[in-house]
Amino acid sequence: MALEGLSRGIFSALGLLKSRRKLDEDELKEMLRSLRRALQEADFNVRQTKEITERLETRLREDEPGPGITLQTHALNILYIELVRLLGKSREVRAHQSTILMVGLYGNGKTTSTAKLAEWYRKRHGVRVAVIEADVHRPGAYHQLCQLLEDSTVEVYGEPDNTNAVEIVKNGLKAHSSADLVIIDTAGRHKLDQELVVELEQISEVANANERFLVIDAQVGQSAGPVAANFHDLAGVTGIVITKLDGTARGGGALSAVATTGAPVMFIGTGEKIGDIEKFESDRFISRLLGMGDIRGLIDLAPDDLDEEEAMRITQRMMSGRFTLNDMYAQMEMMSKVGTIDKLISFLPSGMFGGMGAMGKAQKEEMQGNLDKFRVIMDSMTTKEKDEPVKIKAERIRRVARGSGVNEKDVRELISQWNRSRKMMKGMSGNRKMNKQMKRMMKDTDMDLDNLSI
Ligand SMILES: Nc1nc2c(ncn2[C@@H]2O[C@H](COP(=O)(O)OP(=O)(O)OP(=O)(O)O)[C@@H](O)[C@H]2O)c(=O)[nH]1
Ligand SMILES: [Mg+2]
Numbered sequence: 001m002a003l004e005g006l007s008r009g010i011f012s013a014l015g016l017l018k019s020r021r022k023l024d025e026d027e028l029k030e031m032l033r034s035l036r037r038a039l040q041e042a043d044f045n046v047r048q049t050k051e052i053t054e055r056l057e058t059r060l061r062e063d064e065p066g067p068g069i070t071l072q073t074h075a076l077n078i079l080y081i082e083l084v085r086l087l088g089k090s091r092e093v094r095a096h097q098s099t100i101l102m103v104g105l106y107g108n109g110k111t112t113s114t115a116k117l118a119e120w121y122r123k124r125h126g127v128r129v130a131v132i133e134a135d136v137h138r139p140g141a142y143h144q145l146c147q148l149l150e151d152s153t154v155e156v157y158g159e160p161d162n163t164n165a166v167e168i169v170k171n172g173l174k175a176h177s178s179a180d181l182v183i184i185d186t187a188g189r190h191k192l193d194q195e196l197v198v199e200l201e202q203i204s205e206v207a208n209a210n211e212r213f214l215v216i217d218a219q220v221g222q223s224a225g226p227v228a229a230n231f232h233d234l235a236g237v238t239g240i241v242i243t244k245l246d247g248t249a250r251g252g253g254a255l256s257a258v259a260t261t262g263a264p265v266m267f268i269g270t271g272e273k274i275g276d277i278e279k280f281e282s283d284r285f286i287s288r289l290l291g292m293g294d295i296r297g298l299i300d301l302a303p304d305d306l307d308e309e310e311a312m313r314i315t316q317r318m319m320s321g322r323f324t325l326n327d328m329y330a331q332m333e334m335m336s337k338v339g340t341i342d343k344l345i346s347f348l349p350s351g352m353f354g355g356m357g358a359m360g361k362a363q364k365e366e367m368q369g370n371l372d373k374f375r376v377i378m379d380s381m382t383t384k385e386k387d388e389p390v391k392i393k394a395e396r397i398r399r400v401a402r403g404s405g406v407n408e409k410d411v412r413e414l415i416s417q418w419n420r421s422r423k424m425m426k427g428m429s430g431n432r433k434m435n436k437q438m439k440r441m442m443k444d445t446d447m448d449l450d451n452l453s454i
Pocket of ligand 1: 104105106109112113141243246247270276
């Protein structure tokens with residue numbers, strides 16, 4: 001998860017408030033001090049850090065949390081509002097008849113983001129996307145872009161031997177005139193100089209680009225602000241892509257600094273792979289950061305061959321308290337298709353599964369490893385056995401183990417895992433607050449909950 005360090009820092013600061021209704025002065029000061037530290041480590045600037053902690057302090061002193069609400073939830077809600085306000089609103093880009101020009105400094109992730117964005121729009125909006133490689137300075141740029149998109153149906157245009165970027169763009173647009181969306185990768189620079197501005201102007205004019213996305217590496221932290229402001233003024237940037245948020249603790253600085261320039265953060269890059277991109281929406285991002293979950297994001301994670309309703313059905317079923325081995329199987333399938341448990345868990349409220357969000361790396365890896373084994377075992381079970389695993393006794397365990405080529409111990413482990421999960425699910429569905437929160441989030445997804453048969 002992006003900004004995992006900040007998330008941990010906030011949780012550890014607010015840990016003091018857990019199940020409390022009041023704090024004494026020393027405790028409050030201590031909590032604010034560690035929160036300040038967490039924000040500064042994520043590179044929020046001094047003013048922003050001060051503003052957030054002061055507002056939190058005032059509200060905690062002035063407002064009593066509502067009935068049944070712990071001080072911790074109260075503080076989380078205040079932080080949520082403050083952080084969303086700080087990071088600003090995002091906006092949409094139309095996916096039809098649009099041309100996006102990617103600009104930015106050397107090595108910040110332009111080419112990678114060009115490919116990621118193309119695939120993202122193709123998948124999410126089902127539109128025809130073409131990319132044009134107009135970087136005539138970086139050797140191998142065209143090859144790099146082709147490689148990134150080798151498993152995609154996005155069309156790639158390039159002329160590796162031509163040194164005239166404007167000409168390439170002209171030809172590329174002609175060759176792909178039927179594409180709904182065209183994304184153009186351009187050459188990087190050390191800094192924004194006159195030469196780059198002129199080249200961008202020329203390409204922009206030829207391409208009739210309605211969007212110019214500036215790509216910035218999150219590693220630069222707060223200094224992303226001046227870079228964004230400069231590009232915004234000189235090159236008319238309409239949106240920002242912040243990359244490499246997976247590899248730095250300073251992403252809070254980059255995000256917040258950019259938010260103040262007036263050019264909205266549109267996407268964030270969270271890894272080197274083509275799918276490692278997320279549309280940036282500050283409310284959903286902060287919701288996840290604060291362990292409140294993001295069901296909309298969870299459903300977006302669902303793989304191509306799992307439709308939205310099915311993903312929603314599984315999620316709802318998880319919460320319904322009824323939980324057969326078949327349900328667990330479906331969940332596991334969804335989890336394993338999504339790729340990593342790690343990614344999936346970052347979208348779930350941290351209280352779910354008894355605080356899975358706080359699970360260690362080793363535990364997550366172990367869980368991932370178990371998935372494959374469990375799946376093999378379940379394939380050897382009858383539907384009835386999967387529906388009523390409690391009835392699987394010693395002899396059947398032996399049969400299933402033989403059938404799937406594993407030890408009896410593994411089959412027992414699967415059944416006890418199911419038992420544990422079932423108990424957790426039961427606990428969750430009895431948790432009214434959690435249920436309410438999930439319902440609210442599901443409502444945000446605009447899905448018709450009443451018509452979902454679960
Ligand atoms: N971890 C991580 N790596 C990234 C991300 N985005 C890009 N990279 C890596 O950053 C490096 C530079 O990315 P490029 O896409 O080549 O950057 P560029 O801006 O096109 O570079 P030039 O064309 O040389 O100016 C590559 O190794 C990418 O794999 C990201 O979100 N996370
Ligand atoms: Mg490049």
